Amino acid sequence: MATKALIIPAAGIGSRMQKDIPKPFLQLGDCTIIEQTIQRFSSLDGLKQVIVPTSKSYLGATKEILQKALPADVEGIVLVGGNTRQESIHKALKEAGDVHLIIVHDAVRPFVRQEHICNCCEAADLNGGAVLGVPAKDTIKKIDGNRIIRETPSRKYLWQTQTPQVFQKELLMEAYQKASEDDFLGTDDSSLVERLGYTVVMVEGDRSNFKITYPLDLELAQLLVEKGRGS
Template sequence: MGTAESKQYLLLRDKPILVHTLEVFEAMAEIADVCLVVGEDDVSRCEAMVATYGLHKVKTVLAGGSERQHSVRIGMAALHSDVNWIMVHDGVRPFVTHEAVRACMRKATLTEAAVMAVPVKDTIKQVNEAGVITKTPERRSLWAIQTPQAFRRSLLWEALERAVQDDFLGTDDAMAVERLGVSVSVAQGDYTNIKITTPEDLPYAEFLLAVRDRERGTEQ
């Protein structure tokens, strides 16, 4: 993002991006508990955010690990033992809709593992180290993966434990599950479920927030 502040704490209108994201799940009856995993130096301020914004479903705020999948393991271990289904979501995806989350949940309960995704719109090229195109994959088979990603808890735990044993690091949670030979299904999401990552994402995020407010009749 190129800012001194971590992207999840940047203000989107009047609230940190992370708070906008958490409020999506706070409002869903299907969500029982939320475990928020953050940087070690951010635990106390995130606990303060949770209290300030009344995020009652956030039961614990924990310091994460050096890699994404390490943080997911820490969060999973903190969940109550009777939680059988979990979702992992990026804190900088505040525009995921309730309908999309539910679609991912339904798919996971049928298949044990599901990810949110959208078909890619652009032609994708595989390029080597010299900057030369080596392959053009068939676009119809390509999907851009988003979050949330939903799993039976025992399955994801086994996958992450195996990843630790094998010293494997994946770019998302589904990769660890795929290594077990388990099929991961896709639930179609929305193109507006953006991951706010670079400076040009912020104006688009403001636009999406304004659109959402107009749809809800709460335009500011």
């Protein structure tokens, strides 16, 4: 059984939600979104640490959430995040202990299924890296700077990437260090690993693992919790 550390970046302000409170700390059912998210991982076999980079003003609240949500044998670490998601995760990586796998998951994806988490971890253990995703259901258009359509890629090879994204620790640390040295800003963790030529496998999840980004997403999440479909 591979030992694991979970990183949940929660330092963003979430301006698209049009709320004063950052998205992870909004109420969802009887607790916050981030607490719902952590609960999805708290009983994961081999989990040793949960590391949450957040804003300075939410350090105390985050520590309380970890103390309540984590089993006694899982270490909770809270730190002040960086100016970007990538910087926050790089800081969190430096706090990771002697584990084999690093799991990175969005704080605002509270409906991920544990079977998909396990599948992603197993694939990363075998291949070096793995990400959860679903096949693209809409036709994707590639446009130019004038919004003129230049290409319609086949959906056969297009997937919508989610989290968790899981990597062998040394591989992910190398990727983040190289990105820092090159001043490269990726769109996700996998993009940093891919640019070094390492293998990252796509693992199929489902569409219930959506990211709460806009007010409509929050309304849907609340509806799922009320109807007991968030489990």
